[in-house]
Amino acid sequence: MGFLKIYSEKNVASTIKKRAGETKFGEKVAFVEKLEDLKNHPAKYVLLGIPEDIGVRANFGNPGTSKAWNAALGSLLNIQHNHLTDAENVILLGEIDCDTQMKQAESISKEENHYAEELGELVTQIDHKVAEVVKAIVAAGKFPIIIGGGHNNSFGNLKGTSEGLEKALNCINFDAHTDFRTLEHRHSGNGFSYAFEDGFLEKYFIFGLHRNYTSEAVFNSMDKNSHRVNFNLFEDISVKHKLTFSEGLKDAKNFCCNENFGIELDMDAIEFMGSSAITPSGFTLTEARQFVSYFSKIENAKYLHICEGSPSAGIFSDQVGKAIAYLVSDTLAK
DSSP: OTTEEEOOHHHHGGGOOOOTTOOBGGGTOBOOSSGGGGGGOOOOEEEEEOOOOHHHHHTTOOOOGGGHHHHHHHHHTTSBOSTTTOGGGEEEEEEEOOHHHHHHHHTSOTTSTTHHHHHHHHHHHHHHHHHHHHHHHHHTTOEEEEEOSOGGGHHHHHHHHHHHHTSOEEEEEEOSSOOOOOSSSOOTTSHHHHHHHTTSEEEEEEEEEOGGGOOHHHHHHHHHTTTTEEEEEHIIIIISOSSOHHHHHHHHHHHHTTSOEEEEEEGGGBTTOSBTTOOSSOBOHHHHHHHHHHHHTSTTEEEEEEEOBOTTSSTTGGGHHHHHHHHHHHHHOO
16 A cells, blocks of 8 residues: 555664663564554554644644654653553554655745645645555554644544444544634644544544634534534633543543544643644643543544644653653553
């Protein structure tokens, strides 16, 4: 399949920093030669990267999310292999081939009248690649852990998982924003609304939504679809203390988790995290870890997507890869 760069041990050998007396996570992960090999492999989890930031740029955001995948690998492959990190249960598949679209995006001038729309066309091309690869992973009975890119890739994740399961699924999104905006050109702010419109997303819950960055039009849209779209506010959890973090988790679980669901985590929601839209007020990384650990252990969970991380942004930019590694290991932990 030309949509995917499949990794072998040679691709990551130089990334792993071996040390006498220790075994690193990257020394124990598995590889496959082709997608068809997934079905007969005993490992449950499949790591997949999306090195792009076109969807963010198409939403007039800051580039940099294309670098999160390599940053995450640099940290994740060098954590310790032990009986708690479960590396043998992981297949390092590779990355979506975004090279052509990234090069084309660089050639589009911001001065062009249809700059955003042209980028949106490239996002649509990446949507197709992501959906096809995720579909193959899910159809093989595996749990994809998808890292990198903008939140535009939620659409490909939901479409691919839905088609792999042959039915629509629910989704819980840890995010300051809904990404449920109007159906204009494709970008990082409308992945969920497109998946909803196209029948891949059945019920949608936004965990920790920020009131300051949600338009009245989006609130009205959610209200019209309240039987299928729900949320809790960050301010109600962390500022006003109307509900505890644990109660917020239970609200989302009750709304979405009785059926198949995906887990989306936008690093923009983590306070001062290097991301495409850094926030000075948000959840802590530890709370993000609690979120991932809580939902990934529920039987109906079908994938995890960690997105919008930007290693070149923010005062803690060198910690983005390490943060993602923690989130991945929390998913794997028994």
